[in-house]
Amino acid sequence: MKHIFNFSAGPAVLPQPVLARAQAEMLDWHGCGMSVMEMSHRGKEFMSILAKAEADFRSLLHIPNDYKVLFLQGGAIAQNAMIPLNLLAGKSADYAITGGWSKRSVDDASAYGKINVVASSENDQYRAVPDFSSWKLNKDAAYLHLCTNETMSGVEFVDMPNTSGVPIVADMSSHILSRPIDVSQYGVIYGGAQKNIGPAGLCLVIVREDLLDRASALTPAVFNWKTQADNQSMINTPPTYSIYIAGLVFEWLQAQGGVEAIEKVNITKANLLYEYIDSTDFYINHVAIKNRSRMNIPFFLRDESLNDAFLRGAEAAGLLQLKGHRAVGGMRASIYNAMPMAGVKALVLYMQEFARTH
Numbered sequence: 001m002k003h004i005f006n007f008s009a010g011p012a013v014l015p016q017p018v019l020a021r022a023q024a025e026m027l028d029w030h031g032c033g034m035s036v037m038e039m040s041h042r043g044k045e046f047m048s049i050l051a052k053a054e055a056d057f058r059s060l061l062h063i064p065n066d067y068k069v070l071f072l073q074g075g076a077i078a079q080n081a082m083i084p085l086n087l088l089a090g091k092s093a094d095y096a097i098t099g100g101w102s103k104r105s106v107d108d109a110s111a112y113g114k115i116n117v118v119a120s121s122e123n124d125q126y127r128a129v130p131d132f133s134s135w136k137l138n139k140d141a142a143y144l145h146l147c148t149n150e151t152m153s154g155v156e157f158v159d160m161p162n163t164s165g166v167p168i169v170a171d172m173s174s175h176i177l178s179r180p181i182d183v184s185q186y187g188v189i190y191g192g193a194q195k196n197i198g199p200a201g202l203c204l205v206i207v208r209e210d211l212l213d214r215a216s217a218l219t220p221a222v223f224n225w226k227t228q229a230d231n232q233s234m235i236n237t238p239p240t241y242s243i244y245i246a247g248l249v250f251e252w253l254q255a256q257g258g259v260e261a262i263e264k265v266n267i268t269k270a271n272l273l274y275e276y277i278d279s280t281d282f283y284i285n286h287v288a289i290k291n292r293s294r295m296n297i298p299f300f301l302r303d304e305s306l307n308d309a310f311l312r313g314a315e316a317a318g319l320l321q322l323k324g325h326r327a328v329g330g331m332r333a334s335i336y337n338a339m340p341m342a343g344v345k346a347l348v349l350y351m352q353e354f355a356r357t358h
């Protein structure tokens with residue numbers, strides 16, 4: 001098998017043992033004679049897969065009992081509409097724009113009610129989270145929406161603003177399970193699976209129970225958090241195979257020592273890359289040090305005419321999908337939980353060698 005390291009922002013690298021296990025169980029899951037893909041979602045086999053995936057996810061993030069976990073479809077983007085439909089209840093909502101994804105959330109949510117942009121780093125090319133003292137929060141907002149890790153520009157929140165009780169709704173798609181979080185600080189946490197959890201299409205939503213009573217009557221049943229919570233995410237057929245793979249990823253993460261242990265590895269991996277970038281004039285990262293993402297590391301060659309040569313050489317060296325997001329340009333290395341340390345070391349070696357020969 002060709003040996004590569006995959007730096008894609010998403011769909012992204014999965015732990016190799018997870019793929020090997022899925023392969024081994026593909027034709028016959030635990031001796032039942034069926035593939036997971038062929039099982040009834042209401043049968044005892046799949047119900048056990050779902051129950052274990054939820055229990056493991058809860059224990060990895062220490063999710064309190066007064067939060068529901070939903071396994072939904074439509075990726076993270078579908079939540080851009082589900083959030084206002086489920087939470088606005090005739091009020092307005094606060095949104096912070098810290099990158100391309102939170103901006104998209106504002107655009108999508110604006111169809112459903114009054115959205116107030118309370119902070120924006122757009123004029124600063126999304127290089128930092130604006131200082132909380134400048135945020136114009138509204139005390140009567142239905143919620144405050146944030147994207148806590150901006151995948152395109154590589155900006156990560158390190159703390160949360162004080163909202164005086166207004167629930168925080170956080171898009172954590174690209175760093176969920178990469179670091180411990182205090183779930184009780186949030187009203188809703190959601191994440192598309194294809195970065196740190198599993199296959200694209202699945203979206204995990206963690207929602208505090210007291211927020212389940214305010215959905216608009218126009219909310220479609222499959223998008224209604226309460227309806228889904230009351231039906232174990234099975235108001236329609238859930239994405240069964242994606243949930244199975246997510247469950248295998250959770251088991252893998254537990255075997256690594258959980259979120260607390262993987263955070264240490266993630267810090268070491270990110271430091272290795274940032275320290276090299278900062279040590280040379282050949283490459284540059286523009287993000288404020290405090291907000292530099294541990295998961296998505298964009299960088300630019302000072303001489304952008306070398307971009308194509310850099311990418312061609314990287315591909316030849318087995319370092320794939322390093323091209324930056326089309327809205328940002330340059331390069332981006334996404335180093336999710338499943339990216340081994342060896343991959344980051346190989347990337348730094350390649351970058352050093354490229355700088356030396358150019």
Ligand SMILES: *Cc1c(COP(=O)(O)O)cnc(C)c1O
Pocket residue numbers: 010074075076077078101147149150151171172173174192193194195200201
């Ligand atoms: C990838 C991503 C999304 C989009 O997810 P889809 O599955 O395409 O809907 C949304 N938010 C963030 C932060 C992302 O990284």
